[in-house]
Amino acid sequence: MNAKQSDKVATGVLYLMSGTIVAILALLLLYILWNGIPHISWHFLTAPAQSFEKGGGIGVQLFNSFYLLILSMLISTPISICAGIYLSEYAKPNRLTSIIRTSIEILSSLPSVVVGLFGFLVFAVQAGFGFSILSGALALTVFNLPLLTRNVEDSLQSVSFTQREAGLALGLSRWETVIHVILPEALPGIITGMILSAGRVFGEAAALIYTAGQSAPPLDFTNWNPFYIASPLNPMRPAETLAVHIWKINSEGIIPDAKAVSSGASAMLIIAVLLFNVLARYLGNKMYKKFTGV
């Protein structure tokens, strides 16, 4: 076989492999959407879930998922940006830095169910937060932080070294250079990473079963005082999310229309995650254009 033929064969094999991956993904998506979309209606998306009868919705779970997501992003974003800036711009290549990096690697490879049990012991039991949105948000932060930090660090590192030199040579301090030159340039990458990780967090179930809990008490959408027990904003209430709901009705659900609810909820989850991905691409491109003007 000559070089030209072997190149053709290799190209063919690579096409086949990539094609298989795309086909599996497409089949999976189509299957879930095909089964689920017929069950999605305005009533389904807004009504509270039923425990024994048919006709329940996923309104509360949907709200819980978004609220939990926002809360955990609020906690993890500032921490990950600071940690990422430290690792990328300030950390000297020494023992301490390599310990931090190794810890982050290990943390990012922890199975989410282990993070969930850890969250249960530390946040729900020891700290006394119980099964609550707060416990869930903290567990998700533990789950998400290492990946976010890595994303921030990588995005900062991808900004050319010559930009840092440019700032320093103009008499700017390292901090000014990082905040006003490097960070804005890295921002599109950081935002894209944040939204993608939001998608991952949105679909997370195992870390939440023992932290945010598996019950979704009815919410009073007329009272937004966060201290009121049935308020949607109360961070101390248990909050079953969409992903946990799917897991629960499939494992121990006794509602007659369990299959329909589960299909509808799965489709909704997939649609949300897809939207996150599209948004990430769109915003990433738009911000890149805005900041670089190209």
Add this chain to the structure above:
Amino acid sequence: MKDYSFDETYFLPLDPKKHEIALSTEDLNVFYGTNHAIYDASLQFERFKITALIGASGSGKSTYLRSLNRMNDNIASAKVTGKIMYRDLDINGNGIDTYEMRKHIGMVFQRPNPFSKSIYDNITFAPKRHGLKDKKKLDEMVERTLKEAALWDQVKDDLHQSALALSGGQQQRLCIARAIAMEPDILLLDEPASALDPISTSTVEETLIRLREHYTIIIVTHNMQQAARISDYTAFFHLGHVLEFNTTKEIFTTPKVQATDDYVSGHFG
């Protein structure tokens, strides 16, 4: 390449009464870890003149230039010993505010490195950070520096366009404008034209010759014709040693040191 003696050197003495010295180094040594990169470099740079640093790749000319405004501070393994005298002050000393010092000693790099901001913001960004807020003054500064860098006519209608949309030569002139917006005394240029095409190179050279009226310029260059065209003095670097310092005319016509002679006549490098 022959082995040249590092003891065969020639340094043109500059009479301080006739030549005002803007910057000088005394026994400057630079180390990267265990690698000794510059040996006892003592040079003087006359005010409002262009001094070219020439030498083969790895001769240490860029390393030397980067230590003049202490850009080597950012490299953890780098160590610079010796004196760098600027206005009777050893700026290689410990108590020096390097950020303040770099306002007086500006630098332009080998690859054009404009910020990914607009042309206007590229120039005004650092002065604003240093406290200049007056819009009118900033506008004037942009016009003045872009004119000095011979870029104004080409960009005056697109000041708020991204600097990254400019060509390489325009970007480099923008970087020069950005550096002189700080109104430095001294401008360090590290092979500023090596990434540019011949036409852009000659524009940058014309810019530098004009800038000599107001700035002391020290330029590292690979290109001997360039050194001959624009500089008043030339220092020849070889393997971390400065072997000759003389007027550019002398260096290129009657060099005093054999190594310089061989280098400028193209025998190595």
